[in-house]
Amino acid sequence: LFLSTTDAKTESQVLERLKSAQVSNATVKALLRERIKTHTGPVGLQNNLQIKHNGKDHPYSLYIPETTKPNEKIPLLIVLHGLGSSGANTLPVWVKRLNNEFAVLCPNYPMGAWWARPAEDMVLHLIEQLKEQYNLDNDRVFLAGLSNGAIGAYMIGMFNPDRFAGLLPIAGSITPRYMHFLVNLRNTPIYMVQGAHDPFFPVQLSRRVHKILYDMKYPVTYREHGEKGQAHGGHFLPQSEVPDMVEWIRKQKRRHNPQxxxxxxxxxxxxxxxxxxxxxxxxxxxxxxxxxxxxxxxxxxxxxxxxxxxxxxxxxxxxxxxxxxxxxxxxxxxxxxxxxxxxxxxxxxxxxxxxxxxxxxxxxxxxxxxxxxxxxxxxxxxxxxxxxxxxxxxxxxxxxxxxxxxxxxxxxxxxxxxxxxxxxxxxxxxxxx
Structure with a gap:
């Protein structure tokens, strides 16, 4: 009842009853950890899904591996699209990159403005909603983004670092004003991919972010490539960078109770x-x-x-x-x-x-x-x-x-x-x- 109600009075009454019955924290923790959760949502590629947030409907696309067993925990990768793209376009590319092993969530947001607070709240809300439908592995939730999506991966990740096992900003960065908040990534690994010839995000910004994290001895991996794409110069993720990145994702797990x-x-x-x-x-x-x-x-x-x-x-x-x-x-x-x-x-x-x-x-x-x-x-x-x-x-x-x-x-x-x-x-x- 406590977990399902939204009424503060009911919450208070339930707590009082539990305390009156001298129910211990150890008993409650054991119950919470032993709850058997099964998947209730569909599997496979799913487009045209929607989440209502702040009175608005936001579309998203989702993939759940078809081989997922009923009680199996699923790792999740959230990918934030860039300007001019969408979750529907982004999803199949990443499903293939991850060899159909991960759940992949690709939400939509206007103009790819993932740095905005409403976008951040929507992404976090969507993660919690998916937890109600699927047995997600809380220790293997990753946040990635390309271009504008990379800004979102930084911003959402820096302000909520303990929600994620790792961050993957690709072909994008943040301005010096927001580099103060890199301090928050003490226990959250980050894998950066940046093109030396990126015409939209100067490589100097990503180099500066990397230096700050490296100097603080934070868990950072920085990959800088010299490739040039036909349409956007160095503003993309080369296929040659994918295998090492995917292997990095497989190895990460969120830390508990860091010192x-x-x-x-x-x-x-x-x-x-x-x-x-x-x-x-x-x-x-x-x-x-x-x-x-x-x-x-x-x-x-x-x-x-x-x-x-x-x-x-x-x-x-x-x-x-x-x-x-x-x-x-x-x-x-x-x-x-x-x-x-x-x-x-x-x-x-x-x-x-x-x-x-x-x-x-x-x-x-x-x-x-x-x-x-x-x-x-x-x-x-x-x-x-x-x-x-x-x-x-x-x-x-x-x-x-x-x-x-x-x-x-x-x-x-x-x-x-x-x-x-x-x-x-x-x-x-x-x-x-």
Whole structure:
């Protein structure tokens, strides 16, 4: 009932009944992980499908391998088309490249403007919808795109890196303004293909992206080819690049509970990445590239918040941040011992001359954390991902704010500088993740 309802009151009532019955997190996690899921949707090539999002119908094309067994998990590759193309044109090419081994999803979006927030939301919504019809392998979901689609692969992937096992931007790049967000790809492998003679996307942009990722020691593969196509110069994916790329895809699998989580955030993207979430930042920018649908409010002169979180040892976490007011850390039995206190330290990243340097390290939290069914069930309901289950959280408030986000007395009476609290916030008024 909790997973199927959209009513907050019903959710709260179900949680209260579960807690009254003393149902443990371990019991619920076992049930979620043992749920046998079978495929209910058709297989083979499917065109002219539609998803309704924001009141509009968006077409998409889909391939599900005909040899798929009823309970078999299927890896999924999402491919974003470029300007002038479509999902229907894109799908058969990629099905053949992957030797009919993967499910392939090719959505449509006007002008291939995948960088727009409505397009991002639509793609994520479509993935979740397909999970209801097919037993998709959550640890082998990939996002690729060519040309404008490559921009989308970067943008959607950078802002939601823990959703994907890998990113494949082909014949496209991002501008320096958005290269700040490459920091988010700490645990998400990326395979870049760029033509040296691409007349639409200067190769210098892709080289710069590669250098940034390489210098940070991130999992990046960069392939630069010198071929020239008849129609678009070097703006395409040569057949000679396909075998190595497909072999790379086959080897990738999403990481669980990474030791280090790094993120840069602007105000339109404040979701969790793995087990850390930046809840509120200081005077954050609101970035939105224009697209065919109305954008969210834009604020280009704001700040970009940074949060680096490291699990130094079991039950010991160190966090560094800049322009951060509040952040959350999420824990499960795979990463901490709930019978022992958890220590969280925080350092502000400060500007010293022309360099950034960590400030004084302070203890932000040192106490036990109680496992909470609210954290577990709201988190699962958000992503429907049995490999992404958290039992408890700690919220760290670094400074006071006049922003009022919910009705709880604890949030309404915030104390300045490094006050912290456990997960006692009423979750029905503040949905998780």
């Amino acid at each position: 280090v989580v790094r993120m840069t955030r602007e105000g339109n993207h404040m979701g969790a990445i793995h087990w850390a979430r930046l809840v509120e930042g200081k005077n954050l920018a609101l970035l939105e590239l224009p697209g065919p649908e109305s954008p969210n409010p834009i604020k280009k002169d704001g700040k970009i918040a940074t949060l680096f979180a490291t699990r130094k040892s079991p039950n010991h976490f160190e966090v560094m941040g800049q322009h951060v007011i509040e952040y959350d850390l999420f824990f499960n039995t795979e990463t901490v011992d709930f019978e022992k206190p958890i220590t969280v330290t925080t350092q502000r990243i400060q500007v010293q001359g022309n360099k950034l340097a960590p400030g004084e390290k302070k203890i932000s939290y040192k106490n036990k954390v109680t496992q909470d069914l609210s954290v577990l069930l709201y988190g699962y309901k958000k992503f429907r991902d049995p490999t992404r289950l958290y039992d408890g959280r700690v919220s760290i408030l670094l400074e006071s704010t006049l922003v009022h986000r919910d009705s709880s007395e604890e949030r309404a009476n915030k104390k300045p500088v490094f006050s912290s609290r456990s997960q006692s916030v009423p979750y029905q008024t503040q949905p998780l993740l």
